[in-house]
Amino acid sequence: MKTPYFTVKDIIQITGVTKRALHYYDKTDLLKPSKVEDNGYRFYDQEALGNLQTILLFKEMNFPLKDIAAMMNLSKDEQKEILREHLSTLVQRKQRLETIIDQLDEYVDGTDIVHLNVFGDSPIQSIQEQYDSEAKLVYGDTEKYQEFETNVNQLSEEEQQQVYQQFSLNMEKVFRKLAQHQDTSPASVEVQKYILEWKSCLETFMVCDAEILTCIAEVYVTDRRYAGYFAQFGDEDFLRFLYEAIMAWVKEGEPQNEKM
Incomplete structure (x- = not known):
C-alpha cells in the first residue's frame, strides 16, 4: 500500500x-x-x-x-513519567485556583481583605501578617505595642489564631451596633456605651490610653485600606461617625463613662 x-x-x-x-x-x-x-x-x-x-x-x-x-525525543514510558509529574503539578495548581476563586467570590461579596486567605501556599505573607508587620514597624518602639507583643507571644500559635478570630468577631459585632446608631450623636450615652465595648475588645491585648485610642481613630479615617472594611457596617459617613465617637470618649475621659 x-x-x-x-x-x-x-x-x-x-x-x-x-x-x-x-x-x-x-x-x-x-x-x-x-x-x-x-x-x-x-x-x-x-x-x-x-x-x-x-x-x-x-x-x-x-x-x-x-x-x-x-x-519528542523520549520513549513513551519516559514521556508518561514526565506527564505523571506534570499531572501532580496541575492538580496543585487547580487546588490553588479553586482557593483563589473562592476567596475572590468572598471578596466580591464584601469580605474584608484581612479575612481572605489568598497567600496560603505563597511566600507572600497573609494580609493579617502584613498588618502585624506594619504595626511593628510603626509602633514597635512604643510601650503599648511592646505590651501587646508580650501578651501575644505568651500564647501558642493555635491560641493566637483563636484569639485573633474571636477578637475580629467581637469587633465586627461592636461596629454593627454602632452603625445602627449612626444617626445619633457620637457623644450620646448609647454610642459611648459601644465605644467602651470597642475599647474593651482592644484591651484583650493591651491597656488603651487616650493617646493610643486617638492614634487608632486617626488611622481609621486616614488609611484608605480601612474604607473597604468599614463599608460593610455603614454608609460612607460611618468612619467619620466612628472617629467622632472615639474622640468624644477621649475628650470626656473615663468619668463620663463610669456614669453610664
Whole structure:
C-alpha cells in the first residue's frame, strides 16, 4: 500500500493547527515535513501527523515548546513519567485556583481583605501578617505595642489564631451596633456605651490610653485600606461617625463613662 501524504491544507483541515504554526514547527525543527517538493510544497506522512497530534496534546497541557521538543525525543514510558509529574503539578495548581476563586467570590461579596486567605501556599505573607508587620514597624518602639507583643507571644500559635478570630468577631459585632446608631450623636450615652465595648475588645491585648485610642481613630479615617472594611457596617459617613465617637470618649475621659 502506498504511503499517503498530506498537504499543509490537509493537516490544517485534520487538526485545526494554523499554517503559521506548521511553518514555525518546521523552522525550529520541532516537526519537519516528511518531504518537500522542488516547488516548496510540504507534505506530511501519517507518522508526522501522529507526532503533530502529540505535540498539540502536550501544548494543550501547558508544556512550553522547548520542553515539548525534548519530550519528542523520549520513549513513551519516559514521556508518561514526565506527564505523571506534570499531572501532580496541575492538580496543585487547580487546588490553588479553586482557593483563589473562592476567596475572590468572598471578596466580591464584601469580605474584608484581612479575612481572605489568598497567600496560603505563597511566600507572600497573609494580609493579617502584613498588618502585624506594619504595626511593628510603626509602633514597635512604643510601650503599648511592646505590651501587646508580650501578651501575644505568651500564647501558642493555635491560641493566637483563636484569639485573633474571636477578637475580629467581637469587633465586627461592636461596629454593627454602632452603625445602627449612626444617626445619633457620637457623644450620646448609647454610642459611648459601644465605644467602651470597642475599647474593651482592644484591651484583650493591651491597656488603651487616650493617646493610643486617638492614634487608632486617626488611622481609621486616614488609611484608605480601612474604607473597604468599614463599608460593610455603614454608609460612607460611618468612619467619620466612628472617629467622632472615639474622640468624644477621649475628650470626656473615663468619668463620663463610669456614669453610664
